[in-house]
Amino acid sequence: MIRFDYLEQNLENLRIQYLTAQPFPHLVIDEFCETEKLERAYAHIPELNNKSRDYAFANNKFEKSNYKEICPELKEFYDDLSSERFNKILSFITAKKTFVDPKNFGGGLHQGKKNSFLDMHLDFNYHPLHKNWYRELNLLLYLNKDWKPEYKGGLRIKDLRTNEEAEIDVPFNRMIIQQCAPYSLHGYDMTNFPEGRYRTSIATYAYQVHERLIETPRTTDWFPKDDASFLKKQLAKNYNFLVQTKNKFFGSATAKNQ
Template sequence: MTAALVDLGTLQARLPELTEQYRSAQPFPHVVLDDVLFADAFARAATEFPAMRDPFWKGYLHVNETKYGNTQPDTWGPTLTEVAKEFVSPEFVGFLEQLTGITGLLPDWSMDGGGLHQTLRGGHLNIHADFTTHHVHEHWSRRVNILLYLNEEWRDEWGGKLELWDKDMTAAQAKVEPAGNRMLIFTTNEDSFHGHPDALTCPDDVARRSMALYYFTEEEHAVRRSTNYRARPDEAGIKRAAIAVDRSAVDLYDRAKRKLGISDEHVSGLLERISRLTRRRTR
């Protein structure tokens, strides 16, 4: 790797400091890194981010989330594609292994659940712990997430901070603002609850933008759990019930996706139509 885009040299030089921060962080191991890409590389990547109405966006539009994803790097601009390639390179994976203490990490170019993400005004992502195994490689256990924020501008009053909650869902112990060229790396397991559940208040022509990649280890007895959405302590009973019902529906879809090979493309249009109908009925 030439490191023309990712400032890996600086990250490696900071490993002793970053490793201590990562492993001692609460409520679960994580670290926030700024200026991960060189400045000119970030500027190009942000400029290349697909337009809000790009046809390759897939809607994830239901009670627990309203966001869009693009898992097809061949539809991205050249800088975004090369950034993703550096994130799956042996050098960067080696950095993650040293940072997290997890050996044998496997990057995932299929972008199962990852890729580019955008959330528009009014969008949200309820607190959740991610699905635990790869949908195709059933023995791959999900271990590490990276999120690179690609916002050219993000204002505090727009919301969208990623909340990191303790395993008992009693409090958000950390919040991460989605500032441009900022990366969050965290260990993912059944208790790594995170999300941004309050509706975004950004302008209509602004989106909360990121690139997500996930890393796995091969396990003989990988334990499958679908995305586990949770209510916050102060949320009303009706909302709690809706979150629970939707969580069960997502679990059924997750099982069907694994057993029948159903792709997200087949359901994204249906989810979007249902979401529009639901919004009309609640106005």
């Protein structure tokens, strides 16, 4: 499913593009998958009805963690992502020993329906089930057929240290590999897709094993817009404490959604 030959033939260029990208390391790869297979996979994707757990900081966003069960093509894509061959490619591009979580904890198929948005945020850093797995990368494959800039929903990335930011278009069969760090904010503004069309993507995460923790473990850190309500800003400010307290007594909802 993944165009491995193309990636392996262009490793040096891909590494340079990733490491030198601004505002922080990221990489955009078009035609990431074999087009015919991805077209078939897209045709099998249903409308999702499982609302995202980010509902306080997102609107009309739906998800399915176990997307590989939808069709053979998506199963092939899932297997390709977690393969040793792909892990070697990722490690070369990033110049770090990275690997895709074979169970794709917290990832999956995402659909943004009418007026969908996702506030800027930092993702959790250490894997909740493997305490020494540090999250290095987001891998986002976009499935937006005939996407146009006026549909909005481009991936916004911002460096929390410098406030430099960029917005990346999200057309069909585009993979964006984005560094995860304590400063790598990302999200997307409210969409304007035509009726019956959704902002669709598959999210996958890659890690590095740490022998000692270099950061305090956190859940998601949210950064609502300046014009957000007082209540939303307060929730964002206290989100980590609230989620960690809830998980202590009731367990992780993300961990259960596999």
